[in-house]
Amino acid sequence: MKTYLPFVAFIIVIGITGCKKEPGEVQGVVMQKIYDNDFKYLQRVQPASDADVFLSEAGTLAVVDRAHSSYNGLYSFTDVKDGSYVVFVYSDDTSKVDGSVAVSSAQFEVKAGKIVNVDTLYTFKGIGLEKGNATICGKIWLINYKKNGYEIKDISLAQEVDVYLIYGDHKSYDIRTRTNYDGTFCFSNLIKGNYVVYVYSEAEDAFGNLTGATQKVAHKKYITISDDKQEVFVTDTIKTF
Known part of the structure; x- marks a missing residue:
């Protein structure tokens, strides 16, 4: 079977x-x-x-x-x-x-x-703002006045002058550097965004003469970094006695 x-x-x-x-x-x-x-x-x-x-x-x-x-x-x-x-x-x-x-x-x-x-x-x-590849550099000149505030004594490179950098809408500066012996400065490795670079100068009247006021004024430069490898160069002139 x-x-x-x-x-x-x-x-x-x-x-x-x-x-x-x-x-x-x-x-x-x-x-x-x-x-x-x-x-x-x-x-x-x-x-x-x-x-x-x-x-x-x-x-x-x-x-x-x-x-x-x-x-x-x-x-x-x-x-x-x-x-x-x-x-x-x-x-x-x-x-x-x-x-x-x-x-x-x-x-x-x-x-x-x-x-x-x-x-x-x-x-x-x-x-952070120093995690990029952009730079903001510049050069500052210093005009030295006589004590009367309107006669120029001499013009020189601004050495060892504080330069400040603000990012975005921050209320106080983010980075501070100083000018070199030749009046130059540089902020490196910056990210994209809006910046303000400023230095302090003696107060002036409407005619550009120094007033001798205790409070100094800020000379501001407004800069937008829109490219990761952008390089910006600015110049300025500050005044002192």
């Missing part, structure tokens, strides 16, 4: 193998917007390399996996089960209330064997 059991078992194994579901995959990109520390002037947008990216369940927000973005901001999660998920990363808090905040994607669904492309996530980072 013949038996067909081995053949039936073979058919069952093939059927089970053929019905096995492949897990889903999630992928996307993280970009980083670099601002000044006030988060007012955008410096550049670049891929967020080596960022921690989290995959969590949409309902409970329980983290189920973590990935690291590559040099170009790309990340991926494999072997993801069917379900509803969100992806999030941590970013600097632009309101500066907290040190960092979570930036999350919209909710999405993962199905077996499907690849989900998540919309680009943007993180934010603030940097």
Whole structure:
């Protein structure tokens, strides 16, 4: 008597193998917007390399996996089960209330064997004003007056004179330097943004004569750095007795 059991078992194994579901995959990109520390002037947008990216369940927000973005901001999660998920990363808090905040994607669904492309996530980072490549340099001349305040004694290079730099709408100066022996000065490694460079000079009347007032006046130069490698050169003349 013949038996067909081995053949039936073979058919069952093939059927089970053929019905096995492949897990889903999630992928996307993280970009980083670099601002000044006030988060007012955008410096550049670049891929967020080596960022921690989290995959969590949409309902409970329980983290189920973590990935690291590559040099170009790309990340991926494999072997993801069917379900509803969100992806999030941590970013600097632009309101500066907290040190960092979570930036999350919209909710999405993962199905077996499907690849989900998540919309680009943007993180934010603030940097100091000396984290750039721009420069503001200049030269200052000094007019020396006689005690009467209107006769010029001589004109020379302004040596060892304090020069101040203000960034944005800051109320006081951010950097102070001094002129060299030849009257020159330089502020280097500046980020993009609006600046005020100023020096102090003796007060003058409407005719340009020195008044001898105790309080000096600030000679200001308003400068906008709009390119990361911009070089600006300014000149000024200050007066003294």
